[in-house]
Every structure is written in structure tokens, then in C-alpha cells.
Amino acid sequence: MRWLLRTREIWLGLAIIAIIGGTTLRSSNFASIGNLADIFNNTAMLMILALGQMVVILTRSIDLSMAANLALSGMIVALLNSSFPGIPVPLLMLIATICGLAMGAFNGILVWKLDIPAIVVTLGTLTIFRGVIFLIAGGKWVNADQLSPGFIEMTRIQLLGLPLLSWFAIIIALLFFLVMSRTPIGRSLTAIGINPTASVYAGIDVGKTKFISFCMSGAAAGFCGFLWVSRYVIGSVEIANGYELSIIAACVIGGVSIAGGVGTVGSALLGALFLGVTNSALPVINISPFWQMAISGGAIILAVIFNSRGSGNKGRIILRQEVPKV
């Protein structure tokens, strides 16, 4: 299983390289370091969001409210920044993360304590969060001239050749990797996705673990709320509208199983990068936006076929197998 996952990640990595290679034939500077760094930077938020979504999907749930959470958290810090420019930007980043975490915790509480299916809960909160943006902003936008220069610069400052936005994605990916591979909660997230019953008997609180996964996805979305407003220099009801689907698509393409229990940090990152690279490559080779969407859709279906073939029911092991003694 793990070996299969690895090979799937290798295949996806090869596919990304092939797309980059193929596009370079048409446009020679596509594979330049500068352009690749740009693509990475453009995909940074999607990677962070896909990581958050992955931990939720691992537990056999789904978070549809991530994009709305992002938009609301982003609007909150945008309004704070325009009204009180004196608040230090790092504090605003923390506020955005905490707002997102609180929204995630709200989803998580409903899933944990009331046992409502996650898809229903987050479909509801998606609409609520968008509605709250409208209420707090009075339907208005926060424009570039209302934001402080420090706020706008935060994602653009160059460090060792990469903008801070890219560094944030790298740091958060490392953080997720650490949590998933080296902490009890990371282990529990995978275990309850594979076998909730056995996990209960092992003393793991399944509901609480799901709650924590929603807190993680919420915090990721909240942090991206700040990043989004800083990068695109706008706060509105509409930002990241429909983006939840891209986030889920990134997970699925990466090999995260919607049935739960299967998914790694690497798979979420590669899934996001695949989408990022195709989205950058297709305009270069003059493919119309319609085809871009169709190709993304095709990639999702292909990924699901790969996954179901890879992790499908292999049947019982009936034949005796050679097992060497330890």
C-alpha cells in the first residue's frame, strides 16, 4: 500500500515534469528557474489549503467551507488593516489564522458533538461565512488604497530569491509533515480514516480527532485569507468563490482517497502543483480556458481511476505465502 502510494506520487511527479518539458518545447523559457519559481509562488496558497483539506479527508470527512472561511478571515483582517493601520501585520496574520481556526472549530464541533455529516455542516457554514462577509463589510470591497503598504508587501518581500508567500507554503508544508509523521494526532488522523472501529478500541476519540482535523483546515484557510488579500490586494464577498472545488481537486489528483485513510503531505502538495503547472502551461500552448477546465476535470477522473485501482479490494490472502522468519 505504502509502496503503491509512493509509486503514485512518483507518477504524478513525472507527469508534472512531462508537462513542464512539453510546454518548454513550445515556449523555451517556460522551464526557466524564474518561471518555475513563479508557478510555485502562484500555487503556494493552493498547497496550504490542500494540506488542510487533506487532514479532513483523511478522517472520512470533507470541508467545503474552506474558501468561504478564507474569504471571511481575509475580509476581517482587510477591514482591521484599513480601519486601524497601526496594527502590526504579523499580528494580523495571527488574527486571520485564529479567525479561521475558530470557524474550523465551529464545523468540527457540529461534526463531533451533533454527529452531523461533514458535507452537510460545511455546506451550511460555507453559506453562513459568505453571508457574514456581506454583513461586516456592508457589501463593500476593501481596495488597494485602503490597505497599508506593509500589508501588501508581506507576501512579496524577497528572501533568498523567493517571495515570502512561497516561504510560507514551504514552512507550513514542513509543519504538516512534522505533525503527520511525528505526533500522536497525526497518527490518529490516519488510523481513524482507515479503521474507525479499531481506533475507538485503541482509545482514540474519533469525534475529537475529526474536530482537530477541522481546526487544522480552518487555520490553514484563515492564514490563506490573509495571504489572499495581501497578494491580490482586494477583500470582497466574492474572493475565492468556488475555490473549494480546486482544493478538493488538488487532494484527489494527489491521491488522497475520498474514502479516508489514504493521503500524505507529499500527495497533497503534488496534487496542488499539478493543477498549478497545468494552469500555467495551457495558456502558453494556446489552449482555450474551456479546455483548461476540461483538462483539470479529466485529471481528476484519471486520478480517481488510478486510486481505485491501486487501493481497490485486493481480496483475501488465501494462498500461503512465503514468510521469512524474523
Added chain:
Amino acid sequence: MSQPKLSLSGISKSFPGVRALDDVSLELYSGEVTALIGENGAGKSTLVKTLTGIYHPDEGEIRIDGEVVTLTSPHSAFELGITAIHQETVLFDEMSVAENIYLGHAPKTRFGTIDLRAMHSKAKTVLEGMGAGHIEPATLLKELGIANKHLVAVARALSIEAQIVIMDEPTASLSHKEIEDLFVLIEHLKSEGKAILFISHKFDEIYRIADRYTVFRDGGMVGKGLLADSPQNEIIQLMVGRSVDQIFPARDSSIGEQVLSVSQLSHPTEFHDISFELRQGEILGFYGLVGAGRSEVMQALFGFTRPSRGQVRLDGKPVNLKSPADAIKAGIVYVPEERGKQGVVADLPIFQNVSLPSLHEISKNGFLQLANEFALTREYTERLDLRASSLSQHAATLSGGNQQKIVIAKWLATRPRVIILDEPTKGIDIGSKAAVHEFMGDLVGQGLSVVMVSSELPEIMGMSDRVIVMREGKIIAEHINDETLDAATLLRDAAGIEEVAA
């Protein structure tokens, strides 16, 4: 009555490591009820699955009316007029009664669509014919009680004009009144000339309704005859007769202080007034029929279900077990029956399975210490002689016996005081069984206390120091397991049979 309606001869069926059916024979006669009797694991379910075309026998032949038939699929069994009514009736809750009865053979209109009106009126006729006219064909099945669902299942059997009806523990979840109704119905089926196979653990029911009996033990047929000629004692002896190939380890553990005491533990629907104590170094056997409430009591001890009343004390101190995590912390662990669902996490490597309940113990400052994790896993898998090429191997790739060892290693690694083993050897081969038994001896030798829930008499008799028998959610008897205790006594307690003068 000379020729049997259905006869099986020389049927054998093997699964890896287990010979589930060994050269068995069985005859069913039209207009008669034949009871199939045997302990759990005697091969009854395998036989039912063979008769309904789910399993294909390795050897032997099946004849209907003297003609050899092959049952290639459930559908071919259905076409040959064999139908089974299962313990947990297999019907569709969201469909109406009539749809359930006629699913797959509904009357059609000229246009090939289902003729609802004909289906309802035919369903009504069938139900009335069997004295179940109170069930409306249009009712959704989920609105019926379990007894009425059984009636629908029987109606389905009648609607396909099955000549051979298999009833697999049909009374297990019925009340007394409902059982009486079912017996009236069985009499009705008999009078229509159906050949009926009736599987039950309950002797009073068997003597009440059946004409003939066949006894299975350890996958073989050990006796058959007319019930009228056979007293209960004779049949019980057939059931419990010892098989020769099971040897239990001798052990010399000294039984020490009381470790666990449970008093008046009750649950509104599952068990009542359960009190017992467990001493250090003791194996306490819990015997009973399936559904006697033994697992339910154990799950309450593990904090999985909340009892309504009663107290649990560990080393004399009351403990409040609100969740499995509490129980594990207190030193009580539970090795559940269904390995697949409740035991191993198949897609995790061995070491991650073993460490799962001990994640916080192997962590330092909130981070897992892989060195600790591997050390822990190695220590306990070696003690259990687990055969695997690497501890990073996924649990799914191991045999059932080795998976069981992972589950046990996982629990031992929490360093428990009391270990509850629920059917520890169910469905594993004899070699692995012996290893598990030997290991239980080691456990108590190291000062642990074991509660063993088992439905297998040899295991109960071979391993326990004391035996508690449960029936219908209550403790019926408690026996010291010495030379004076015989299997027949336990079986009588569990099945609720009065002692008959021999």
C-alpha cells in the same frame, strides 16, 4: 417418507488452515423438521452457505428428489426451491412488504413493468395463507418489528414456492409470544409438505418443533436420528464429545489478590446485575450462547458502553470508565472478537498498529519517538513470536493468526492489569490457536489477570480457572473448573435445560 427431499453426502469444505466441513451428510424430508445441532464453529453456518449456493463444496454431492444437483450460485439454489431465513433477516428496510416478498420475481404487466396491484393482492394472499393477515403489503418494512420481518421472510419463501426452507436461528431475537407464532407457522409449512432445516441452540425449541436431528461437531457429522427416540443427555454427549487434536498447555500460576471486582453492573437492555471478581493470575472464562450478553458486559468494562448502574473496582479502588482511553489508562484492555473491524488497522504497518494505544507513552514533548516505537513493537512481537519479514510490513499482508498476535501485542504494550479476550481463537487455525492458548498461560504467569469470553467448550474447559455462565443477559452459574465440572453442565446452564435424570 422413504426418499429424502434433500440429501447431502460426503460434503467437505476447507478454508486455509481450517477444515470447516469434513465428509458430512444430512437428509431433509418433506413435511418434517430436521434440527441441526452443534456448538459454535461446528460447521453449521458453512453448511447453510453451501446449501444456499454461496460456498461450493470441495467434495461430495447434493441430491434433490434423488437427482444430483450443483448449486453454483445463490440464484441456482433459489431456482431449485431452496430458501434460507437468517438470524439477521436479509431484507430491505426502505421497501414495502410486497416489494420485499416479490423482489426479483414480481408479477409483470403486459408492458414489462411491475404490476403493483397484482403484486399487492398476491402478497396479501400469501400473508393471509400463513396467518399473517395483519401485515399490510404496502407497509414499509422498517415499520415492522423483528418478528413481523421474519414473517415477511417466510412469506417470501412461500411466494417462490420453495420446497426446502432453512431457518438459521430464527428465534434468536424473538420474544416468547413471537416464538409461539413462529412455531404455528412452521407447523403450517410442515403441513404443506416443505422440508425444513431448523438451526437452534435451544433444546426446548428443538424438542418442541423438530422431528429429526443431526449433530455436527468440529466440522463432522457425529450423529443423527429421530428426536422421539433420543433423550437430551444423549444429544448433549454427542455435542461435547472431545476432539482429540486439541491439547491445552499445563500452567502453574499462583492465584493471588483480587484485582477487579464488578458489582451489580446493569444496562437497560443488554445485561442485568452482573457481579464477579477476578484475581491476579487467574483466567476467568465467560461461557454462554451467542447473544447471551457477554461481549456487552465486556464492552461496558472497557468504557465503550455506559452501564446504567453498578460499580467497577480495580485493586479495591472504584474506577470510572467513561471511554476506552480511561479503561486503557486504568489497566483494562479489551481484545475484540472481530479482528478485521475492531482489531487491526490493515493499511498501517505492524509497528504503527502495535503503538496505536500507546501513542502518548512513546512520545516526548508531544512528538513520537520512532526509536521508542520500534523498541516497544520489537519487544512484544518477539514475545509473541510474530512471523513477519519486517515491522514496517502492513498488517493486511499477514495471516489471521499473525494479525491476532499484532492485536495482542498492541494491548500488552499498554502494560495492562486485566486483559479481556473476546473469542480469542475464533476463526484461526489450530496451530495459531495453540499459540494463543500458550500465550494466555504466559500472561497469567506474569501476574496479569485474564477474562476470556468464549463459546467453545473445549477452550473454556481447557483454559479457565473459574467459569461464569451467562444466559439472556444474566449470570446463571459460576463454577470452579476442577475435575468435577463437566461440559454437559455448562451447556445445560447456557442453553437453559433442566437437569434430566440420566
